[in-house]
Amino acid sequence: LEFRRVLFRSSERTFSWLYGLIVGTAAFVYVTGGAIINPTNRDWLMLGDSAQHYLGWAFFRKTPMLQWPIGANPKLGLDFASSIVFTDSIPLVAFVFKPLSFVLPETFQYLGAWIWLCFVLQAVFGYVLLQRLVHGRALSALAVVLVVLSPVLSYRLVHQGYGHIALVSHFLILAALVLYLDERPRTARWAILSSCALLIQAYFVPMVAAIWLASLVRRRTPLRESAQSAVAVGGSLAFVAVVSGFASLGGRLFVGDSSVTPVDFPYRFRWQPMALVDSATDFSSGWSRIMANQLERFGDVEGFTYLGTGLLLVLLPIVAVTLMARRSTPRDIWLTLGIVAVGAVLSPSKAFSTVVAIVLGVVLVAFAWRAFAERRHRSLVVAAGVLAIYSMTMRPGIGRRTFFEYPLIPGLEQFTQTFRTHARSSWVLYYVIVIALLRFVATKVPKRAAIGVLAFAILVSVVDSNSAYSQVRHRFTSQPVWVNQLDDPLWDEVVKGRYSLITYPPLNNDVEGRWIQIEDYVQRRGMATNAGYFSRWNIDTYVRVNQRLHDELRAGDLDPRSLYVIFDPDMWSYLSQESGKFSFIGDIDGYLVVAP
Numbered sequence: 067l068e069f070r071r072v073l074f075r076s077s078e079r080t081f082s083w084l085y086g087l088i089v090g091t092a093a094f095v096y097v098t099g100g101a102i103i104n105p106t107n108r109d110w111l112m113l114g115d116s117a118q119h120y121l122g123w124a125f126f127r128k129t130p131m132l133q134w135p136i137g138a139n140p141k142l143g144l145d146f147a148s149s150i151v152f153t154d155s156i157p158l159v160a161f162v163f164k165p166l167s168f169v170l171p172e173t174f175q176y177l178g179a180w181i182w183l184c185f186v187l188q189a190v191f192g193y194v195l196l197q198r199l200v201h202g203r204a205l206s207a208l209a210v211v212l213v214v215l216s217p218v219l220s221y222r223l224v225h226q227g228y229g230h231i232a233l234v235s236h237f238l239i240l241a242a243l244v245l246y247l248d249e250r251p252r253t254a255r256w257a258i259l260s261s262c263a264l265l266i267q268a269y270f271v272p273m274v275a276a277i278w279l280a281s282l283v284r285r286r287t288p289l290r291e292s293a294q295s296a297v298a299v300g301g302s303l304a305f306v307a308v309v310s311g312f313a314s315l316g317g318r319l320f321v322g323d324s325s326v327t328p329v330d331f332p333y334r335f336r337w338q339p340m341a342l343v344d345s346a347t348d349f350s351s352g353w354s355r356i357m358a359n360q361l362e363r364f365g366d367v368e369g370f371t372y373l374g375t376g377l378l379l380v381l382l383p384i385v386a387v388t389l390m391a392r393r394s395t396p397r398d399i400w401l402t403l404g405i406v407a408v409g410a411v412l413s414p415s416k417a418f419s420t421v422v423a424i425v426l427g428v429v430l431v432a433f434a435w436r437a438f439a440e441r442r443h444r445s446l447v448v449a450a451g452v453l454a455i456y457s458m459t460m461r462p463g464i465g466r467r468t469f470f471e472y473p474l475i476p477g478l479e480q481f482t483q484t485f486r487t488h489a490r491s492s493w494v495l496y497y498v499i500v501i502a503l504l505r506f507v508a509t510k511v512p513k514r515a516a517i518g519v520l521a522f523a524i525l526v527s528v529v530d531s532n533s534a535y536s537q538v539r540h541r542f543t544s545q546p547v548w549v550n551q552l553d554d555p556l557w558d559e560v561v562k563g564r565y566s567l568i569t570y571p572p573l574n575n576d577v578e579g580r581w582i583q584i585e586d587y588v589q590r591r592g593m594a595t596n597a598g599y600f601s602r603w604n605i606d607t608y609v610r611v612n613q614r615l616h617d618e619l620r621a622g623d624l625d626p627r628s629l630y631v632i633f634d635p636d637m638w639s640y641l642s643q644e645s646g647k648f649s650f651i652g653d654i655d656g657y658l659v660v661a662p
Contacts, residue, residue, distance in 0.1 A: 078197065085207060086190030093214045094185040097535055098223070099543040102178030106171055110178075110541075112548040114228030115154065117582045118575075118599040120175050122153025123160050124589045127167040127174075136161070137311035141594035142585070144566065145611045146574075146603045149311025151268070153599070154232045156180055157310055158265035172590070177231050181223070187237035189214045195244050195501065200508040208520040209504040213240070215527055217353050217372045217534065218496055224541050225367070227349050232267035233490070239270070239497050242277040246446060249285065253295045256281075257302035264306050269485060271303070273494050276449040283445035333482070334365030337457035337492040340464050341371045342499070343378060343423045352533030357422065358415040361466050369457065369489035371496045376527030378422050379406055381503045384519060386425050388510050389432050396515040403522070433502050450495040457492040552587045554654050560661045565627040566594040570615045570634060572608065573597035580657075584631070597631075622647050624662040632658040 094100065102110055111120040125142040137149040137157055150157045159176050192213035196206040219236050223229040241259055245252050256278050263270040278299065282292050306312075346352070346359035348367040354375045362369075383406045384399055391398065410418060437443045461468045474482060482488070508516050528535075561567065567588050573581045573596075584597045596611070618624060619637055622644065632638045638658050645651045650661035 082190055082193045086186055086193055089211060089214055090186030090189035094182045097220050097538050098181065099539050102542050103182050105174050105176060108173055108175050109548045110545040111175060112582060114226060115230055116228045118153050119155050119177055119231050121585045121589060122150055122155035126150045126160055127164050128592060135309055135311040143598050143600060144594055144596040146600050151310050151312055152602050156232050156266055158262060181231060181234055184234045184237060185214060188219065191237050191240035191244055195240055196504065198247050199505045202508065204517055205508040208517060209508060211524050212376055212527060213500060216500065217374050218370060220538050221350050221370050224350050224538050235266050235270065238263050239273055239494055242274045246277050246281040251291065251295060253298045257299045260299050261302045261306045264303055265310060269490050272485060276453055276494060280445040280449040333459040333488065335368035335487040335489045336366060336459040336461060337369030337489040338366060338464050340423060341369045342373050342426060343419050345372055350534060350537065352537060353531045355530055356410045358419040363466050368487050369492060371492055374527050375530040376523030377500065377503055379410060380519060380523035380526055381507050382426055382429060384511065385429055385503055385506050396512060399515050399519060446498065450498045453491040454495040457488045459488045550583055550586050552583050552655050556654050560650050560659060561591060561629050564629050567629045567631065569597045569631045570619060570637060571612050575599040626662045630660040632660060
């Protein structure tokens with residue numbers, strides 16, 4: 067009997083990986099077109115944040131193998147330089163490929179392969195999670211397709227027009243939910259998962275941590291065991307933070323050097339509940355022809371959490387009817403779907419979306435009530451709810467309306483500045499809702515009817531959201547060949563023998579994208595630069611460095627190992643009058659260059 071159990075577990079594990087590989091790969095090709103997996107194709111990366119991700123790796127691969135911290139990236143940013151962790155280059159993968167850099171081609175990117183892996187792991191962990199809740203291979207296999215096609219996942223690929231690649235790693239949330247359901251402590255696995263989250267994208271760490279804490283409460287873990295688990299998880303995170311470059315040995319977070327304050331950064335990236343039924347947002351529309359595009363505040367774009375048409379218009383009505391009737395027959399199910407279909411055709415889009423939102427709210431309240439009454443997943447509901455409240459920032463509201471504002475809690479101010487894009491914290495609630503709806507249909511509806519309902523929900527989701535998926539695919543399949551505009555042969559003459567290229571004032575993600583041109587040119591020649599895209603830096607440091615450069619340029623006290631590019635008209639006018647002091651001063655490809 068024990069042999070059969072082991073064999074069954076092994077068979078299920080193998081099936082989950084094989085099925086996840088098939089479903090994840092199919093979704094990856096459908097959503098992206100698949101060509102981005104080519105490691106020598108970087109054209110699709112050379113814009114916005116995705117350029118930051120790629121160029122961070124391009125600089126890092128040329129750093130010494132033995133350095134401290136191992137994530138240090140000193141040539142990128144110079145006075146503002148920190149670590150590979152602050153360019154969202156997925157340090158976990160960068161650490162794997164760096165030792166192989168000498169055999170890799172000059173142009174090599176792993177970000178396309180990472181997106182593919184994210185879809186595969188989304189399918190794998192989604193299937194394992196559903197199997198533990200549903201206990202039916204056919205039902206789990208169908209339900210996981212809706213998890214992989216979650217709009218919130220694909221949207222991250224086109225956020226702001228270019229996407230946040232590391233933030234596609236939603237499988238970390240699903241993996242945490244799998245561990246949450248485990249009756250054993252699994253402290254080592256929690257430590258590994260938390261550390262991986264830190265080395266993929268730090269925003270996932272609080273989400274994983276919240277689910278971990280919920281698991282301790284659910285299992286009624288003794289205080290001593292909880293303390294041991296906290297030491298193991300916290301110690302692993304601290305060690306990884308120091309080694310990778312998140313923190314110094316003194317324990318001070320590099321992120322803490324950022325002078326982001328409520329004045330400088332007004333916590334505008336919030337989530338609000340209507341986002342669950344909001345079918346469009348900036349840079350991404352077409353997720354539904356039926357559900358409306360809700361009005362939202364500037365910054366709510368980060369809170370895009372549309373549940374998907376299949377869940378809202380197929381699964382949700384069935385769940386609502388079953389909750390009221392306590393038992394639904396196949397005839398009830400098809401009658402319900404028919405009523406919803408008629409309503410979708412006849413009702414105004416805004417009104418229909420509002421009705422759906424109300425039904426969703428009632429169902430979620432019923433789910434929460436059951437969780438608290440039965441004490442099964444009370445801690446998870448609380449954890450997801452706390453994260454959702456945090457995701458609303460200190461300005462909770464619905465749509466464009468803000469109900470009230472409250473001051474930041476002083477003790478949490480640094481935390482809120484570090485994890486300043488609050489809206490992302492809503493993702494745990496999002497996946498809890500998705501899994502809850504899928505589980506309810508798979509367990510409360512007769513099996514044959516449930517299979518038909520899930521298959522129909524997949525069809526509805528794909529057909530109704532095809533326009534949005536096409537937009538995502540277009541982002542990856544229509545990028546022209548990227549060519550660096552710094553192609554005048556004179557560049558190679560003036561940089562010969564020089565260590566760095568300095569811009570005045572220092573460039574930080576300028577809207578013209580000049581930092582991309584400069585970074586790419588510099589990294590190919592093994593040089594350093596102060597130009598780039600730095601999401602975490604100290605404003606006081608910037609002012610100090612800018613003033614120092616100003617004084618050095620005015621005094622003619624320039625570093626002979628550096629080439630200077632001037633973007634300040636007044637400074638250029640002054641230096642032009644002193645042209646005899648330089649070996650070269652002039653215009654190259656539209657850049658005003660000074661060579662000491």
